[in-house]
Amino acid sequence: MIKGLYETHIEVSDLENAVSFYTEVLGLKFAHRDETRQIVFLWIGEGKEFMLGLWEQKENLQPRHFAFTSSKEDILNYSVKFLEERALKPYNFLKDGTVQPMVFAWMPALAIYFNDPDGNQLEFIAVLEGEGKPELGVLSYEEWMKHI
Structure with missing residues (x-):
């Protein structure tokens, strides 16, 4: 049934800064911005293999x-x-x-x-x-x- 881990999500203090870091510095690809919440999804690898979700969290970052x-x-x-x-x-x-x-x-x-x-x-x-x-x-x- 389980064939791998498809996505994970992390908290970031500044969404725009995090998107820049993960796309421009590490080379991940932009997938989607949820306009109803402070979240951006990024593709890891080719062909939509894996996904990283970045959630803006201003306080109590973990x-x-x-x-x-x-x-x-x-x-x-x-x-x-x-x-x-x-x-x-x-x-x-x-x-x-x-x-x-x-x-x-x-x-x-x-x-x-x-x-x-x-x-x-x-x-x-x-x-x-x-x-x-x-x-x-x-x-x-x-x-x-x-x-x-």
Whole structure:
């Protein structure tokens, strides 16, 4: 019955600023503005694969977390540069002061994080081939490669 997650919604403090961030900075595509409410829908991916809803909330903003699917190659070779070129500060799961993507060994998956202007925690993630190794915890990609 369930084949995936189609959409998610987050709160933003300034709808126009958020739309600019997600479309101009990250490259999502405008889908629809609901004129009866302070909400904009954006397409993620090609062919209406996924959707992000941005809801303007002026008070009591509750930041959320979600991840964008990416490729291992893009995360390893381009993600940090992509973020830094857009004045975004990448960080890894360990928040150890480095911008080195990390592997969640239990999945396994490779990830790097950054925040939107409202403090929503965003992530680029790529599920890696092979079996998970939960006993390894969270480690660098280079360390992960030594264990597979």
